[in-house]
Amino acid sequence: MPVAPVDDKGTVLFYEDTGAPEGLQSYTTAVFLHGDYFNGGIFQRLSPYAHLNGIRLVRLNSRDFTGSTPYSATEEALLSSTERKDHETFFRDRAFEYTTFLQWFIQKENIPPLAEDGRTGGISIVSWSSGSCQTIPLFALADELPEELSEDLERFIRSLVLYECPYFPLGIPLPPHTDIYSPVSDSNLTNEQKGAGFAVWNSSYYTHSSTIISAFAASLQGFPSYKDLVAGLAKTPDQEPPFTISQISPEQLASISNPEGLLKSQLQIMLLDPNLKHEYTEKLLFGPRTVWRRATVEFVVNEKTMNYCIGAPWEVKRQLLERDRERQGKDVRPVNFTVLKGFNHYPHWDCPADFLKAIVHVL
Numbered sequence: 001m002p003v004a005p006v007d008d009k010g011t012v013l014f015y016e017d018t019g020a021p022e023g024l025q026s027y028t029t030a031v032f033l034h035g036d037y038f039n040g041g042i043f044q045r046l047s048p049y050a051h052l053n054g055i056r057l058v059r060l061n062s063r064d065f066t067g068s069t070p071y072s073a074t075e076e077a078l079l080s081s082t083e084r085k086d087h088e089t090f091f092r093d094r095a096f097e098y099t100t101f102l103q104w105f106i107q108k109e110n111i112p113p114l115a116e117d118g119r120t121g122g123i124s125i126v127s128w129s130s131g132s133c134q135t136i137p138l139f140a141l142a143d144e145l146p147e148e149l150s151e152d153l154e155r156f157i158r159s160l161v162l163y164e165c166p167y168f169p170l171g172i173p174l175p176p177h178t179d180i181y182s183p184v185s186d187s188n189l190t191n192e193q194k195g196a197g198f199a200v201w202n203s204s205y206y207t208h209s210s211t212i213i214s215a216f217a218a219s220l221q222g223f224p225s226y227k228d229l230v231a232g233l234a235k236t237p238d239q240e241p242p243f244t245i246s247q248i249s250p251e252q253l254a255s256i257s258n259p260e261g262l263l264k265s266q267l268q269i270m271l272l273d274p275n276l277k278h279e280y281t282e283k284l285l286f287g288p289r290t291v292w293r294r295a296t297v298e299f300v301v302n303e304k305t306m307n308y309c310i311g312a313p314w315e316v317k318r319q320l321l322e323r324d325r326e327r328q329g330k331d332v333r334p335v336n337f338t339v340l341k342g343f344n345h346y347p348h349w350d351c352p353a354d355f356l357k358a359i360v361h362v363l
Helices: 040-053 073-080 084-109 129-140 147-152 191-203 210-217 226-232 250-256 259-271 274-286 308-322 352-359
Strands: 003-005 012-017 028-033 055-060 123-128 157-163 296-302 335-340
Touching: 003 084, 012 040, 012 084, 028 040, 028 129, 040 055, 040 250, 040 352, 073 084, 073 259, 084 129, 084 147, 084 274, 123 129, 129 157, 129 259, 129 274, 210 226, 210 308, 210 335, 226 308, 274 308, 296 308, 308 335, 335 352
Parallel strands: 028 055, 028 123, 123 157, 157 296, 296 335
Antiparallel strands: 003 012, 012 055
């Protein structure tokens, strides 16, 4: 199995790589990081279409997922600690591991740097769903990394793509489930009922109000209120297509998921210290870009996704509009929003060719 060393303690990260597109001197490398249940195998259907779009696609598994080193007892203790400094240490260590992976991969594979015109070359980091719990701190803490490491990546990092980002990674408080429903936050359900309801809620298709979908291109004057958001989010799934997870066979599901990783660490990471995550998000969106200066922040929202992945970027867009003066005159990262039509939370599985073609301009 292809693994990359990320420290001097024997820690490795498992990855799968489509290789360089044939005949291209310069191309964009997209490193995809999964969420809290599925491993990088959830992106496997994208691989046949990577070279057709001039992309080198890397599927990376985080710790506690297939092929990557499990978290040690010491690292688990950081997660279960109630001390903020321990949570900061956890996120800083993960930032070091991921950037060490990128440095190692660039050198090993002779990855082309970001071109002068920015059109090709370099690396885009694409985190799906709750995977952004680790990539937002990665960017927020980039100026705290060893100088040699951050400088080595300066010519390569082109974007952070927050693909289908829910509330947890951003440190945004969850809305009341009476406003924006999720089985996860419904205290009336047993854990078994929450688990059964999650697959349907998470992977169904929804038809939301056009007012809410168009908000991602709206001005402050035309931006809908929270009341409009609640009213405009679909309360029930569409009848067709069927929810994605129902179309994955048990054998496939077993090969592309790590439920033990979810229970061992990912739930804790997802729920860990929302105040600290909020600070990381603030630094990412409103702080100066002292390193990786050419990198942008790209929110990708799928039109037919579940409510959490509409509501969370909606809140970010609202804050950016209301606090625009805080960004004016500062050397902050550009933040862009892209809505992909017709997709739910899983287009990389349901319609990989169309999805990769639609997202390539964001990378």
